[in-house]
Amino acid sequence: MQTVTATRAVALLLATAIVAACSPPADEEAASQAADAAPAAEPQIEGDFSTDTHSFELVAPGVYFVRYTVPMFNSNSMVLINDDDVLVVDSHITPATGGQLIASIRQVTDKPISLLVNTHFHYDHAHGNQAFMPVKIIGHEFTRQKMAGTPLEEGTFARELAGQPAMLERMQARLAETEDAEERTGIEARIALTKAHIEATKEVDPVPPNITLNERLTIYRGEREIQIVFCGRAHTGGDIVVYLPNERIVFTGDMMLGGPSWLGDGYVDEWPETLENLKALDFDLILPGHGPKVSDRALIGHVQDFYRELWKQVVALRGEGKAADEAAAAVDLTAFEDRLPGRRPGFDPLAVARIYQLLDERGE
Ligand SMILES: [Zn+2]
Known part of the structure; x- marks a missing residue:
């Protein structure tokens, strides 16, 4: 390199x-x-x-x-x-x-x-x-x-902002505890980065x-065709992908990562269908919004199944009268461990609360 x-x-x-x-x-x-x-x-x-x-x-x-x-x-x-x-x-x-x-x-x-x-x-x-x-x-x-x-009041950003002082305090506490010189150097560097990030965040406007666009926009640059495509609601209400048909590459943002995405603003029940529309595009390589590139298209199917199963379980738990946090503790997706490693019993309470919110809004 x-x-x-x-x-x-x-x-x-x-x-x-x-x-x-x-x-x-x-x-x-x-x-x-x-x-x-x-x-x-x-x-x-x-x-x-x-x-x-x-x-x-x-x-x-x-x-x-x-x-x-x-x-x-x-x-x-x-x-x-x-x-x-x-x-x-x-x-x-x-x-x-x-x-x-x-x-x-x-x-x-x-x-x-x-x-x-x-x-x-x-x-x-x-x-x-x-x-x-x-x-x-x-x-x-x-x-x-x-x-x-x-935008500064959006939940994702507001939570990040609210969490910054605690993040810094945790690092400073770790620094106070350790006497290992190498570890201290590493923590000090992280603290400096975090402080710089907190200052940089104040500049956001x-x-x-x-x-x-609502559905699709195509940009032509010489031989290159750049398609901006809305496949449906998924990670947010307006995810778009950037698809290069000649290069057979798609940049998917957070609607398709190397595994499940953050679901707190998501439309979990619509997401599998949106991914079905993504699969209709002809590509060999996914460039996700986080993590390394993905060349195994089968992963899309695993993620679709994961969201379907999550939705099904949460709907059932809600039907049993469980509160969202109780449901989050009870969800079990460990059956996906072979296909999407890293599964543990329970699930992100914010994601489950989001599913409850969607169901409440629909009066279901
Ligand atoms: Zn995102």
Whole structure:
């Protein structure tokens, strides 16, 4: 894997924390300074590479699957380098991390980033939007309504925000407990990253999509066809996928990961049908919103079955008069262990509460 040292626009706090976590050897620093001094040239990278903050995996000509390598929660992106411009899918968790993504893209191309797609409204995929402005932001109409409404009050973001002080306190408590020098260094780096993230979160001023779709939108760039497709409600009410029919690749955001997704805003009973519509697209490779790429299409069927079984069990438990938290404790999906490893008895109470909410709203 080729390595490129990101030299521009890395947030100072974060950069300091990264250096604390992993100080580069002196010769690497010297090389970086030499690169800074060299005249700017058209970057010529034709394969995988990484920067201080991201790994770029070339999955088709001009198509990069991009993952954040700083040890902080963030989402994946896809970067399409077209003949004359760049399209980015998902903008990261804050304007600071969105800026880091832009800086990393600048290591491989200086073409303008003219299009940004938000797969859905969740903060970890769309709160970096402002770093890309001015840009055309494409999203589902539902995503626009969510982001133009009260995005900072959305449950997913509000919970993250409310949890930040406790997260920091837990790390500081661990630091106070340990006397192992190596562990201390690691925890201190995590604390610095978390503090930087908390500050970066304060800068968030969500920018909603300014181009919306309800069903489908196709963008043509030279030989490349880029289909933005709504397959149905799933992880949110407005998930869209970015499908490249010629490259046989689909970026699915959080509606299809390497296993079950976060269900707190989901439509669990509609999700299997939505995934059936996804399966109708002709692709070999799934680039998910979190985790590594997926090439086993059979996984979609396992996830469909998982959601069907979860829904069935929760409906039955509710029918027995159990409260949502009781139902969450009683759900048992360990039968899926062979197909979707990591199953334990019980299930996320927020996910089960969401299913109860859907049933209540429908008067069922
Ligand atoms: Zn999400």
